[in-house]
Amino acid sequence: MTDAAAPKARAAGLSLPRVQSSTVVMVLYLVFLMLPIYWLVNMSLKTNDEILSTFSLWPQDLTFANYATIVTDSSWYMGYVNSIIYVTLNTLISVAVALPAAYAFSRYQFLGDKHLFFWLLTNRMAPPAVFALPFFQLYSSVGLFDTHIAVALAHTLFNVPLAVWILEGFMRGVPKEIDETAYIDGYSFGRFFVRIFMPLIASGIGVAAFFCFMFSWVELLLSRTLTSVEAKPIAATMTRTVSASGLDWGVLAAAGVLTILPGALVIYFVRNYIAKGFALGRV
C-alpha cells in the first residue's frame, strides 16, 4: 500500500519513510480490534462441551447448532425483528423532524436560537439512567409501554439533537444564493426544500440517518426498560437468557455475532461517507 502509484504522490518525501512503520501500526491496531470479535465468532461455532472442556483457537468440532437455535426459535429471532422495527422508526422520525429545524438553524436568526440549540444538545448529554424510570412511568401512563413506538420515541431524546447538529453542519455548506434563486423562480418553500435542497444535502441526510441508526441500535438501557414481551429488543433477549439458563455460551456467542451483522451491513453501504460523516459535516 505505497502511495507511489497514486496520481498525487502526496509529499512523497514525508510519507514514504513511514510507510513501513504505519503499516505495522495499522496491522497491530486492526488485530487488536478484531481479536475479541474473532473469539466471539470462534465460540459461536463450538458446542458448549467443547467451549468448557478444551481450549482451542478454532472449532475442533464445527457446529452451526447455535445459529440454528436462534433462527428457529421465535423468542430469539423476534428480538431482531423488534430491534430493527424500532430502530427504523426512530431513524425516520428523527431525520424527518430534524430536517426543517436544521434548516432554520442554518439559515435564520430568531429569538433564542442559540439557547434552543444548546438546550437540544443537552439532551444528547443526558444520561439514559436518569431517564429510565420517568420514561417507564410516562409511557406506561399513556398506554405505550411495550410498543415499538415507545422505544423509538424514547431514543429520539438523544438522536434528534444529534441529527439536527449533523444536518445543520451540512446545510451551512450550501450557499444561500441557491435558496434565493429558487424563491425568485417561484418555488414554494415545501417544493424547494424537497426538490432542490434535500438532494443537495443527500450525503448529510445519509450520515444523519446512519448515526441515528447506530445510536438507537446500540442502546440497551432504555429499550430494555420500556419493553417486556411484544417489543423486546434482541440485546435484552440476550441478557435475560444468560441469567435464566446460566451458561449457554455457544448460543450467547452466536446471538452476539448476529447483532454485529446489521451494523456491518450498514457500514458497508455508507463506507464512502464515513470519513466525512464522522466529522459531522464540519470539515
Added chain:
Amino acid sequence: MEKTVNQKAWLLVLPVLVLVAFSAIVPLMTVVNYSVQDSFGQNQFFWSGLVWFEDILTSERMHDALGRQALFTGIILAIQVPLGIFVALNMPKQGFWATFCLVTMSLPLLIPWNVVGTIWQIFGRVDIGLLGYTLDQLGIDYNYTQDALDAWVTLIVMDVWHWTSLVALLAYAGLKSIPDAYYQAAKIDQASRWKVFRYIELPKMRGVLTIAILLRFMDSFKIYTEPFVVTGGGPGNATTFLSIDLVKMALGQFDLGPAAAFSIVYFLVILAISWVFYTVMTNLDKEEAGK
C-alpha cells in the same frame, strides 16, 4: 454565512420542540418532582424540600462514585485521544486499504453496548477467554471478577477497544481536509515530521478533535451497560460508576427521592462541563469563519 432575522423560523423548529419536550421535559419534571418529596409508600407523597439534595451532596457514596467516574473518564480520554490521532496519522490515505481500515475500525462502534460487554466478559475469562487464558498461561494472576485493579484494567482496555476508532475517524476526516499545498510548502521549508504535525496537522484537526473530546466525554460520563455486563459494578463497589450507582438506587432499592436528587446533580455536572466544551467549540467555529 450572514443569517437573516426571521421569527417564523420558530415554526420550522416546532416539531423538534414538541417531540423533545415530550421526551425530555415531561420525564425531567417527574424527576424534579420526586427529588423534593418523600413517601411512606402507597403512593402518598409529601413535600420534603431540599433534604435529598443535602443528603446526596454530603454522602460519601455519591462522592466516591463521582471520583471513580472522573478517574475513568480522565484515563480513557488520556489514552483514546492521543492513540486516536496516532492511528489516524498512520492510516492509508486512499484506495482499497483506506476503505478497508475505515470499515474495520467502524465495526466496534456499531456493536450493541451489552454485546460489547459480553464480548469482553467472555474474552477476559480465565477458563474460556483468549485474553484471560493467555494471561493465565503466562503466569499473570488475572481475575477481573475478584481483583479491583484487574477489573479497572479490563474496563479501560474495553473502552479503548470500543471507542478509539471514533476519535481516529474524526481525526482522519480532519487530516483529509488538508490541501496538498500545505505539505508541499512544508517540504520546501524542509520542516521536520514533528513540525508538520505541530503546525499543520494539529491546527487543522482542532475543530474535529473538540467534537471528538466532547462526544467521548459525554458518553464515557454516562457509561452504564458495558461495565454493568462485565463487572456489575464490582468487585465490591470498585467499578460502580455514576450511572450504575443511580440505577441501583432508583430501580434496585427504589429510593426515588435520593435517586432523583442524584439524577439532577449528575445531569448538572455533565451539563456544566459540556457547556465549557461547547463554548470553546463554537468560538473555534467563529474563528474559522472569520478567517
